[in-house]
Amino acid sequence: MMFEEMAELQKELCKNARGKDNRAEIAEEIADVHIMLDQMEILHNCKELSR
Template sequence: MTDMERKTFCEALRCYGGQAQITMVFEEMAELQNVLCKFLRGRIDGDTLANIAEEIADVGIMLDQMEIEFKVEDAVAEQRAVKIRRLRSRLGYPEKEG
């Protein structure tokens, strides 16, 4: 995340409080789940892909706030790297491929 984003997210956490933002994570994830279910059921219209993009963005913003709230930014980055390496291995990519 950029410095401006981090500053904004810190301010949101200060303004609304950690517990309220945790609740918002649940709400945003539910909205993403809902729009993805609609997609899988074939309910695709002109707004479906835009809605998917919007909800992915909303969830990403809230997850960034959770990293800050729980002071786990470095740990998340490490776990992400581990999980990507594991996925690449399962997909048959060489270990040292750029």
């Protein structure tokens, strides 16, 4: 799931680089990646090391 969420963010960033006004979509994908990063910290028991 982590890679999928990062790929979706990458897709929106690429669209933006080509001139599309998609700030809302970028913000949504950033939020999804944040959620996945939080889950990765829990899964790998490394929250205290990554902050």
